[in-house]
Amino acid sequence: MKIETIKSWILVLLLAPALALAANDDADWTNKLKDQYFAGKSIEESSDVIEIDAPYRAEDPALVPIKIVSKVPQTRDSYIKKILVLVDKNPFPFVGEFEFTPESGKADLAMRIRVNTYSNIRAIAEMNDGRLIMTKKFVKASGGCSAPIGADLDAAMQRLGKMKFRLDDGAKIGEPTQAQLLISHPNITGMQMDQVTRFVKKSHFIKEMRISFNDKPILTAKTDIAISADPNFRFYFVPDKAGVLKAEVADTSCESPTSRDACTAGNSFSETYTLNP
Amino acid sequence: MRLLFALILSLASGSMSAAPVLSVTEVAPGVYVHLGVHELPDTKNHGAIANIGFIVGERCVAVIDTGGNPRQGKSLKLAIEHTTSKPVCYVINTHVHPDHIYGNKAFKAPGVQFVGHQKLARAMATRGLYYIDKAADQLDVKLTADDIIPPDIAVKDHLDLDLGGRTLKLTAHRAAHTDNDLTVYDERTDTLWISDLLFIEHLPVIDGSLKGWLAELKTLESHAYKTVIPGHGPIVTDWPKSMQPEKAYLEMLLTEIRDMIKQGKYMEEAVETVGYSARGQWRLFDEFHRKNVTTAFAELEWEN
Numbered sequence A: 001m002k003i004e005t006i007k008s009w010i011l012v013l014l015l016a017p018a019l020a021l022a023a024n025d026d027a028d029w030t031n032k033l034k035d036q037y038f039a040g041k042s043i044e045e046s047s048d049v050i051e052i053d054a055p056y057r058a059e060d061p062a063l064v065p066i067k068i069v070s071k072v073p074q075t076r077d078s079y080i081k082k083i084l085v086l087v088d089k090n091p092f093p094f095v096g097e098f099e100f101t102p103e104s105g106k107a108d109l110a111m112r113i114r115v116n117t118y119s120n121i122r123a124i125a126e127m128n129d130g131r132l133i134m135t136k137k138f139v140k141a142s143g144g145c146s147a148p149i150g151a152d153l154d155a156a157m158q159r160l161g162k163m164k165f166r167l168d169d170g171a172k173i174g175e176p177t178q179a180q181l182l183i184s185h186p187n188i189t190g191m192q193m194d195q196v197t198r199f200v201k202k203s204h205f206i207k208e209m210r211i212s213f214n215d216k217p218i219l220t221a222k223t224d225i226a227i228s229a230d231p232n233f234r235f236y237f238v239p240d241k242a243g244v245l246k247a248e249v250a251d252t253s254c255e256s257p258t259s260r261d262a263c264t265a266g267n268s269f270s271e272t273y274t275l276n277p
Numbered sequence B: 001m002r003l004l005f006a007l008i009l010s011l012a013s014g015s016m017s018a019a020p021v022l023s024v025t026e027v028a029p030g031v032y033v034h035l036g037v038h039e040l041p042d043t044k045n046h047g048a049i050a051n052i053g054f055i056v057g058e059r060c061v062a063v064i065d066t067g068g069n070p071r072q073g074k075s076l077k078l079a080i081e082h083t084t085s086k087p088v089c090y091v092i093n094t095h096v097h098p099d100h101i102y103g104n105k106a107f108k109a110p111g112v113q114f115v116g117h118q119k120l121a122r123a124m125a126t127r128g129l130y131y132i133d134k135a136a137d138q139l140d141v142k143l144t145a146d147d148i149i150p151p152d153i154a155v156k157d158h159l160d161l162d163l164g165g166r167t168l169k170l171t172a173h174r175a176a177h178t179d180n181d182l183t184v185y186d187e188r189t190d191t192l193w194i195s196d197l198l199f200i201e202h203l204p205v206i207d208g209s210l211k212g213w214l215a216e217l218k219t220l221e222s223h224a225y226k227t228v229i230p231g232h233g234p235i236v237t238d239w240p241k242s243m244q245p246e247k248a249y250l251e252m253l254l255t256e257i258r259d260m261i262k263q264g265k266y267m268e269e270a271v272e273t274v275g276y277s278a279r280g281q282w283r284l285f286d287e288f289h290r291k292n293v294t295t296a297f298a299e300l301e302w303e304n
């Protein structure tokens, strides 16, 4: 063995603990993401406004259930206007941007996301007065054999565009009520190996979602490939009377999994649910 | 420092010296298996955990799964050369999982055809980049795109491979353990190489479809086989008896998760409560059970 090889081995061994630590760092945020999304703005780090609930280990990188829990009520005077969610170390960190209103009642949001590797999941809330508050949660990668795509692509393809709402029993007028929206869509990332190109699939994902109750917006979102196949969201709204909950979603297809410069608009889907409390 | 140096040398020599000959057992005439270990793929076992092996015909040899890293592939190739002078003509990949395909490159040669489920190439394409990344991190194995070799022959439903006086009957299954499971039946010895459609001792892992898997087991259960070779666990000579624990586990998931969904419960609650009665019966339960509930829940949510 050449002495150079031995030296590089020593270097690798000495660096190993440092590399392991680096996995839990904020480098991608500090060096790149902060400026990309919030150039020149100051962000307070706190878990007093929102907190992220996520499993310590991503059991399945294709499907990590996370929940943003809000700690403040949505009132006319003070409310969470927007929450940006990022997975620092995903190939495309942007998970989604979610807009809430006072009619949301609570700016809670549960969803399932793809997490490629050891990474911080980050949520930044923007209040109606412009204040920015950030919280984060570190998630360990899965040690198994599955990949961050989806188990049965063809099944999701066959149901593409199918949607359903599920509501908790006992929705009460004037009180925050939880609803779940299920969208069947493969949410294809477009990440793939070049030499097996016969199956080239561009990224193909749900890019926007508008949920309203009696035409008043409750949750409006821009989403991307980090949302798991068959996107699933739980959120709140305050029904002021009987009425119609409506979801309108649209998908898109982009040439590259990690650039949004060349995309074509896709299809729109909608679903309604009549609420008679 | 001297200790560090010695450690480095042993590490380096471990990865650079010639691959050893893989131990294999002849479980039926001409059918050779290397039994894996019940461990999570990691930087110590380098992903070499699955049952892999080969079947020898009068003309040539079919490799069935190539191992969890390129070095194990080379070891398997040496085992074949120690067993027979006949050349390898087919490399059959039973599905996309790393512990079954990462030894492929050792067999890439003129006259060797790679065989897989018709959806295997797509699965390799969509998982490949991620898998190569993970191999470095989690297995301490350096892989390149050249190590992921897609099939030359894609099996849509059934295919017969002639090894000279010995026919292997291949069946491509619907989504079950993965969406690209292939089984190999050797007529001469009445042996079914079922691979990861059967886990024994090691908790079954769902990365395809729970309902599909149960449906395939139902079909396979109606046949009698003298010998069945699982992807993980010991060789089976009492089919379908040894398959019952797997079937019971999968059926329990189906029943309990359907029930949770009917009650309006969420995936997060199901992951905490479903199926823990089976915990004592399986190895690697804590490593894979939550993932199974997650995958199955996402599938069953779309029933009706």
Ligand SMILES: [Zn+2]
Pocket: A145, B095, B097, B177, B196, B231
């Ligand atoms: Zn497998």
